[in-house]
Amino acid sequence: MHIVNRHAAFWPIFRNPMVIATFVGFAFAILHPPMPDWLMLAIKLTGDAMIPLMLISLGARMATVTWGGWNLGVIGALVCPLTGIAMAALLSPMLRLDPMQSSLLILFGCLPPAVLNFMVAEQYNQEPAKVA
Template identity: 35%
Template structure:
């Protein structure tokens, strides 16, 4: 019973805040999702990443191990899903990126924070930043045939990650007044991203829900299994191991739908994946947390 209550306390705020966004839209109240997303990704998220890394007491070696495990996990997940979609004769341009890149921001960051505190958040932001770098290059290339490495490396999230890692490595810190300011801005991240997730789900028009169901199961099994395998391979401690599996195994991110719509892939099919995998995570993520806590 205590375990059930613990897991409920972790996941309830996540889905309640997403529910706020969902109800907000259904009530017909204006919500400018592009503005809020831009605010979060260019200001709030970089501040959160920078301060989380700068203030963490985690050894740089542990963060390095998590980074390498994340890169290896995403690489192997990509190969497995690429071959699977080829065998099933499904359009890789539509389905591959959504199946690889999960919602490590909207869902992964708050769950890591609520489940494992500031230590878990520090590991989670590193995996989140790695995922963004890969998705802004390889992911965009998959959907559009383009993708810019320079653009990804000059993104505020990438810059914040590099600066945070540098401050962590050198033991530096910003003046207290600046740290307080950056922390306040960073605290916008989690509520903004969760409410925005609910808004986005309320506006999606999903299609092919049967196909989306088994593809979502495939994503969860492959991503969590591969992440767990590399967590063991790199001999990660319990918290980074759990955060790695959680982050890599998060459901399909809404940004995949936006990219599909922008570049002419099957956006309605991707919307189905977003909705079904997110609803499925209501059951899967508590089960995962119950195992790793």
């Protein structure tokens, strides 16, 4: 978080919901703990509901955006997917992925970061209008 807030301490990053979810996801992927069906359904429904809520938040911010910095948005729209594709293509052989996994990594590498970057910019008040 030092990137978006130069005065941020290191340890509070572990209270960030995105970081917590990442670590919990890794732990579950490695350990494969048994989960009751009702809990899996509740987690899935909650996750499915969060995506539209984040998109609504992004849309509300974009409604107030001025088009003065449109060139920065175009550059970001081109550079971000190309960088993601390049990184995925470079990492795929190193990770020894099968062709299907490699294809998925490249596909997800080209997707825009969109909402999560906006949510972090909004949280730390670091030009959320430009990020949107």
